[in-house]
Amino acid sequence: MIQETCKEFTSGLNQQQQEAVQYNSGPLMILAGAGSGKTRTLVSKVSYLLDSLKMSPFKLLALTFSNKAAREMRERVALTCGVPQGALQVTTFHSFCSRVLRHEADYLGLSKNFSIYDQGESMAIVKTIMGRYGISPKEISPYEILYYIEDLKNKGHYLGKTTSEIDETDPFYGYYTDYEQELHKANAFDFGGLITGTLNLFEKNTSIREAYQRRYEYIMVDEYQDTNRAQFLLLLLLLGEKRNLCVVGDEDQSIYSWRGADIGNILDFEKVFPEVRVLRLEQNYRSSKNIIEAASAVIARNIMRKGKELWTENPIGDSVQVCECGSERDEANFVSEEISSLIQNGESANDMAIFYRANSQSRVIEDALRERKINYRVVGGIKFYDRKEVKDVLSYLRLIVNPKDALSLARVINVPARGLGATSLKKLEKIAVDENCSLWEALVAVVERKDNYAHIRLSAKVYSSLNFFIGLISELRSLSDAGESPFKIFERVIYDSGYWDSLRAAKDYESMARLENIEELGSAIKQNESSSENASLLNFLETIALDNTQIGNEEEEMKPLSQVSLMTVHGSKGLEFPFVFIVGAEENVFPSYKSLEGGETGIEEERRLFYVAMTRAMKKLYLCFARARMLFGQLRFNGPSRFLNEIPSKYYSWKFYKTERFEDNSSDDYSQLDPYSSQESYIIKSSHKQSSSKFKKGEKVNHAVYGAGKVVETDGYGVDEKVLIVFSNGCKKRFLVKFAPLCSLS
DNA sequence: ACACTGTGAGTTTTT
DNA sequence: CTCACAGTGT
Numbered sequence: 001m002i003q004e005t006c007k008e009f010t011s012g013l014n015q016q017q018q019e020a021v022q023y024n025s026g027p028l029m030i031l032a033g034a035g036s037g038k039t040r041t042l043v044s045k046v047s048y049l050l051d052s053l054k055m056s057p058f059k060l061l062a063l064t065f066s067n068k069a070a071r072e073m074r075e076r077v078a079l080t081c082g083v084p085q086g087a088l089q090v091t092t093f094h095s096f097c098s099r100v101l102r103h104e105a106d107y108l109g110l111s112k113n114f115s116i117y118d119q120g121e122s123m124a125i126v127k128t129i130m131g132r133y134g135i136s137p138k139e140i141s142p143y144e145i146l147y148y149i150e151d152l153k154n155k156g157h158y159l160g161k162t163t164s165e166i167d168e169t170d171p172f173y174g175y176y177t178d179y180e181q182e183l184h185k186a187n188a189f190d191f192g193g194l195i196t197g198t199l200n201l202f203e204k205n206t207s208i209r210e211a212y213q214r215r216y217e218y219i220m221v222d223e224y225q226d227t228n229r230a231q232f233l234l235l236l237l238l239l240g241e242k243r244n245l246c247v248v249g250d251e252d253q254s255i256y257s258w259r260g261a262d263i264g265n266i267l268d269f270e271k272v273f274p275e276v277r278v279l280r281l282e283q284n285y286r287s288s289k290n291i292i293e294a295a296s297a298v299i300a301r302n303i304m305r306k307g308k309e310l311w312t313e314n315p316i317g318d319s320v321q322v323c324e325c326g327s328e329r330d331e332a333n334f335v336s337e338e339i340s341s342l343i344q345n346g347e348s349a350n351d352m353a354i355f356y357r358a359n360s361q362s363r364v365i366e367d368a369l370r371e372r373k374i375n376y377r378v379v380g381g382i383k384f385y386d387r388k389e390v391k392d393v394l395s396y397l398r399l400i401v402n403p404k405d406a407l408s409l410a411r412v413i414n415v416p417a418r419g420l421g422a423t424s425l426k427k428l429e430k431i432a433v434d435e436n437c438s439l440w441e442a443l444v445a446v447v448e449r450k451d452n453y454a455h456i457r458l459s460a461k462v463y464s465s466l467n468f469f470i471g472l473i474s475e476l477r478s479l480s481d482a483g484e485s486p487f488k489i490f491e492r493v494i495y496d497s498g499y500w501d502s503l504r505a506a507k508d509y510e511s512m513a514r515l516e517n518i519e520e521l522g523s524a525i526k527q528n529e530s531s532s533e534n535a536s537l538l539n540f541l542e543t544i545a546l547d548n549t550q551i552g553n554e555e556e557e558m559k560p561l562s563q564v565s566l567m568t569v570h571g572s573k574g575l576e577f578p579f580v581f582i583v584g585a586e587e588n589v590f591p592s593y594k595s596l597e598g599g600e601t602g603i604e605e606e607r608r609l610f611y612v613a614m615t616r617a618m619k620k621l622y623l624c625f626a627r628a629r630m631l632f633g634q635l636r637f638n639g640p641s642r643f644l645n646e647i648p649s650k651y652y653s654w655k656f657y658k659t660e661r662f663e664d665n666s667s668d669d670y671s672q673l674d675p676y677s678s679q680e681s682y683i684i685k686s687s688h689k690q691s692s693s694k695f696k697k698g699e700k701v702n703h704a705v706y707g708a709g710k711v712v713e714t715d716g717y718g719v720d721e722k723v724l725i726v727f728s729n730g731c732k733k734r735f736l737v738k739f740a741p742l743c744s745l746s
Numbered sequence: 747a748c749a750c751t752g753t754g755a756g757t758t759t760t761t
Numbered sequence: 762c763t764c765a766c767a768g769t770g771t
Contacts, residue, residue: 066760094761119759137767191761226760259759358757360763380759421747546761570758592757609758632756633762 010044017041020279021048024218027273028246029266033310034295034615035286035576038248042222043076045246046088049218050081057087059217061238064092065226067547068574073222086533093231094191095546097198101189104208107201113538115188115398115405116545120386122146122179122190124407129178132433148172149179153192154260156230158200185438187404192260195230202237213240224249228260236272243273251306252299255570255609257601263304284310284615286576288317291621294651295614298643302604319653322644323624326658328361328584331626332368334657335581338622339564340372342579349375349562353577355569355613357590361583362566369564379567383548389503389514390521394541396493397486399440400477401538406432406439416502418465427456443470472496486537487526494518569613580617582610585625586638610643623652700745708745 010018017037020030021044032038046062049055064070074090077083089096098116105112117125126142126149149172157166159180167173183190189197202209216238221227224247227235239245251266270276284292292312299305325331339352354365362378369376384390392415395408402408410429414420431453432442446453447466458466476496480489494500500518503511528543529535565577569590584590591606598605614621625640695701699711 064760068760092761116761118761194761223760255758256760258757259761261760360756417747419747548759548761568758570760573760589757594757605758630762 010048013037013041013044014283016279016281016283017044020281021045023277023279024049024053024244024246026243027269027276029224029269029273029276029278030246030248030281031266031278031306031308032248032250032281033284033308034250034253034612035284036281036310037283037285038222038281039072039076041281042073042220042248043080045220046073046077047081050083050088055217057083059215060088060220061096061216061218062088062090062220062222063096063231063235064090064222066223067092067095067549069222070095092546093227093234094194095542097194097234098189098542098546100198100201100212101194104201104205107205107208108197110184110187111402113187113402115186115402115408116194116542117183117188117190117407118545119146119191121407122149125179125182126175128429129175129182145172145175149176150192150260152176153190153196154228154230154262156196156199156233158193158196161200161203182406185404186406187402188407192230195228195234199230199234199237202234209237210240212238213242217242218244219246221245221247222249225251225254225263225266226256226261227265229262229265230260232262232265243275245273250308251304252302252308252608253573253612255573255605255612257605267304267306278306280308282308282310284312284314286314287312287615287618288314288620290317290320290651291614291617294320294621294647295611297648297651298607298614298646299611301646302607303600304604318620320647320651321620321622321655322585322652323622323655323657324640325624325626325656326628326660328364328626328629329368330658330660331583331624332365333659334624335365335583335622336368336372336374338581339369339374339579343374347579349564351578352581353565353567353572353575353579353616354581354583355567355572355616356583357569357592357609358584359568361589365566365583374564375561376564376566379565380571384517384520385544385548387514387517389517392499393490393493393518393521394544396473396497397490397537398541399473400480400489400493401541403440403473403477404438409439409443412497413469414465416498418468418498419459419461420465420469424458424462427458431456440473480537486529486535486540487522489537490522490525494522569609572616573612576616576618578617578619579622580613580620581622581624582613583624584629585610585623585641585644586629587641588631588636588638589625589629590641590643607643607646610641695742695744701742702745 010021013021014037017040020028020041030038030041032041042062046060049060050057062070062073064073070090070092074088077088077090091099101108101110101114102112105114123142123146126146127137130137130140130142130145148170152166155165157163159177180193183193202212219235219238221235226249235245247266247269249266251263254261254263254266257263270278287295289312292310292314296310323331323334325334335354339349342352343349356362356365359380366376366378385394392412395405395411398405398408399412406429410425413425428442428446429439431437431446432439435442435445437445443466446456446458447463447470450463476489476492479492500515503515503518524544525540528540532539532543569582582590588596590610591603595602595606623644625638625644627637629636629638631638695711700708701711702708
């Protein structure tokens with residue numbers, strides 16, 4: 001009988017997948033290769049736990065990094081197992097933590113209506129703090145400070161944590177404490193703070209921690225390769241003494257280490273859980289044999305991996321097509337010509353995708369596609385909720401919900417313009433700092449005790465604007481508190497603030513588009529009202545803060561268009577297409593020049609990225625590069641990507657494509673090469689020429705004027721050779737080697 | 747408050 | 762080259 005039931009959940013699964021479903025007696029790590037049926041296996045496992053092992057859905061927690069993965073799993077679980085709505089928790093780390101924190105808000109001295117700040121808002125805080133110290137962004141890059149802060153949080157640090165790992169004498173540490181104070185004053189968390197705040201709660205408050213530990217009997221983590229240290233520590237705290245943990249990931253697809261993802265979470269899993277069972281899902285169901293073997297050969301070069309051998313029963317399929325193009329425009333032409341003929345042969349544009357390393361590469365391709373009237377869509381790009389007008393309205397709503405939200409207040413106090421500019425705002429901010437109160441309280445104080453603030457010398461116009469603004473927000477706040485619907489509040493915001501009318505009055509094309517976007521935001525609010533059981537404004541704001549998914553553009557969805565998809569390689573993770581074009585497979589482009597600074601670690605991540613891109617392809621994979629490319633206003637001859645060199649020649653065929661006659665490139669010997677000569681020798685030759693420069697990356701040098709420094713970037717050869725040098729004082733300078741008084745110290 | 751100009755930097759962006 | 766942003770001028 002039990003056997004029968006088991007069969008039901010494992011039917012159609014291969015040996016390893018079945019084992020992954022049925023092994024539930026201790027920590028389990030599933031290393032799931034690309035296209036190995038991971039989600040299917042996970043969903044079967046959930047079914048198995050619920051139905052065969054009779055585990056209560058309330059005791060199961062499934063965490064992922066992205067909403068996309070959470071949604072996918074949630075939908076498929078709901079479909080497969082008839083679990084009561086909302087019983088099973090399948091959610092993102094951030095959403096989970098946010099819920100915990102709202103529930104336990106008192107503990108951290110915050111109220112449950114806290115705001116969640118995105119990176120742009122975090123950056124604004126850093127800049128404000130720097131401004132307070134009178135430090136210009138030129139002296140210290142605010143981005144570096146923010147990066148420092150995020151890094152601390154990614155590693156699981158929070159103020160008050162007892163640890164020896166943090167160097168509190170670091171000059172940036174002071175910014176961190178100021179920044180945290182600022183967030184606290186604004187009753188706000190940043191993304192990292194949601195995780196570390198929960199860590200703080202669980203580490204310091206035993207009874208709350210134990211309550212959560214008791215609640216969850218089994219924890220699953222998807223996209224495990226994308227988790228950071230803080231999230232790992234959180235998992236340990238949620239588990240407690242229990243060992244019922246299943247993590248699923250693929251170290252070869254870890255492409256977000258620069259955002260804090262810690263590949264060590266996979267590589268060191270066995271150190272923390274010595275009794276762990278490691279299972280590998282290595283059979284690929286997605287791609288042709290040629291593609292799988294080519295991709296495997298590339299990723300095999302990585303050292304930092306546990307190691308997997310992907311294999312497939314799929315047919316060999318077409319050779320991978322490497323296409324050497326004359327220029328980036330030739331490349332774009334080749335891709336669109338090829339797509340054009342595929343479509344002509346009855347293939348659907350929906351089945352085709354073009355991947356590039358950097359967004360800037362999309363333009364020339366878009367031009368070529370448009371020229372041939374091929375429909376396409378650029379995936380990613382500008383997010384709906386990142387638009388100025390949407391952020392403005394959301395800031396109003398946030399300020400209504402959270403009076404302490406100084407950032408939102410500052411954003412909208414003069415939107416639409418009411419003569420309360422930067423100067424007046426600075427004065428008000430100073431009062432808030434001096435009196436250690438929130439910005440909102442400062443506003444109220446200035447208006448209510450006008451006489452005390454005569455020395456601030458605010459104009460009558462400013463006073464009337466302040467009165468208006470305080471009245472507006474106060475009224476809407478009390479309406480909201482009285483339970484008025486979010487949509488009504490939204491309408492009152494756009495009408496009463498004058499925002500709607502000011503956009504209407506503008507009458508230009510841009511303002512019209514903004515009005516439409518605001519309308520769309522309104523319908524999103526309405527939709528949230530009807531679909532969510534907890535339809536509060538707070539709930540809506542949290543949803544969109546943590547889920548950036550583009551809201552449906554109705555016009556786009558109406559058209560049953562067949563479109564080619566364009567996206568960055570990062571954006572392609574988790575997707576699959578029968579026909580995949582990877583463009584810009586060149587040194588300095590893919591791998592990106594920036595990643596080359598990071599040494600072997602940087603290259604390995606680029607290689608994983610390349611591997612992710614390759615393994616998206618089901619039927620046919622095209623790898624394109626340009627001999628000459630306009631980059632930063634200069635014609636560059638980068639040479640084919642080293643990753644092409646890592647593909648054994650038996651898996652690809654090579655083609656040369658050139659329609660344009662392009663500028664003479666006498667500084668380069670590569671166009672002289674016979675494109676039809678043996679590919680191996682071609683590539684070797686090109687890598688040869690890369691070492692023909694005087695200085696190398698990482699080389700220590702001395703400059704007669706600036707002193708000792710290190711080469712971080714090189715470009716060009718011979719008389720054109722240029723180097724970027726970072727000097728010991730942190731100053732960066734670019735030189736033409738021919739002229740600069742440089743000598744090597746190495 | 748706005749428009750213009752010069753400067754500098756220029757991957758990737760799940761939350 | 763091309764964009765964003767800071768600083769200047771009106």
